[in-house]
Amino acid sequence: MIQALLLDADDTLFDTGSAMLRSGSGVAAELWPHAGPVVWDGFARRFRDDPEGEFGSYTRGEISFAEMRSRRFAASTAAYGLALDAGLRDRFEEAYHPRFRTALRAYDDVLPLLEWAGSVGLPVGVLTNSSDLATAAKLAAVGLAERLPGAVVTRDTLGFGKPDARVFEHACDVLGVGVSGTLYVGDDPVVDAGGSYAAGLWAALLDRSATTSAWAGRRATIASLAVVPDLVSGATAGEWSPGQDLGRRTGHR
Template structure:
């Protein structure tokens, strides 16, 4: 029987994608108003997409959070044809962070789903590849800071998803065995596949749109369910209840 649930954070608990898109465009326009207007409009999308893979390097433990963040901002500035010295990157952060946190909203299903699980005696925690302080700020901005038994981040663990050690250590801190823990997240390779490879039960969260067909075949071939809402988790953890 499943005894615990671990949840991804970004785009599972709160809408990070929309917040990054809005804040990235807003900060870029404020800092570099004479850049190409079309590129300014897409700056937040570019920043989140991280085409050079700096966040993945951070998740693997190859760089620390601040270095990863500087590299992503430098790539964005270069794409916009603008300077990326320390002063420019600091000014970007000054404009970006308030806009990002102001746009951060929890999904409506999070609090009811977690409440139902905990009332059934299920421990609920968070495992994210973001940093401790940034995750704390996002949880507070979205009104979810009081909700979870443990919050584990890449910098608190020393390694990130899909490394099996991240899943196992998060389970240890939550007080559950991996085989008795369900992990749920939206990034197919990092979340459901990584969790399943680490010996956890897993579910792939696809909130909007049609799941990518290739990814759907992979997760269903592994016996991993696809869920559209965290409200579906109770039935996975307590079938028939």
């Protein structure tokens, strides 16, 4: 039985990746007006994609949130030969966050899921590798703060993040349901789906580019959050019987 639902935040509840590109490119155009749109977009994409893996260092508790962003900014400016000094980095941060919050959008399948969970009395929590401050700002920006007032566990809660099993266990404790009774949904195959499965939860990988959803055992790949009620109702034994959704709802975004 599934008795609680735990959701990733970035690119599961809202379109963080797209908002990062729009805000990063917009701020780059302000800071380096003569560089041109190819550089502005490239800078923003590199800052988001983080090829050095600084976000991973942050989630393992090795560096602070500010240091993580500072390193990504420095690497991205260097990659495009852009001028960099401490004042410019501060201007980037000041200009970036308002643009990011304005650009951020909750996916259309989030509110229906939360309303369904409320109607059936299923506790819902958020477990994210972002920081307390950033997560609160994002939930507020998309109007979800009041909808998810209870269990919000971030990388700051324990000082490290997913895929460490301890953060999944802690989030389940906060929800008041054991790991074996909790479904985790997130968009990252390793950090979310792999981590939650290894920690003993039911694990659903959200792949919004997929056209069908399928589940078996305690793992699922779903194209939309609209499939989650089927996953919950189908978990009557200790694992899912093999099943699939052929996409009748996958256009729902």
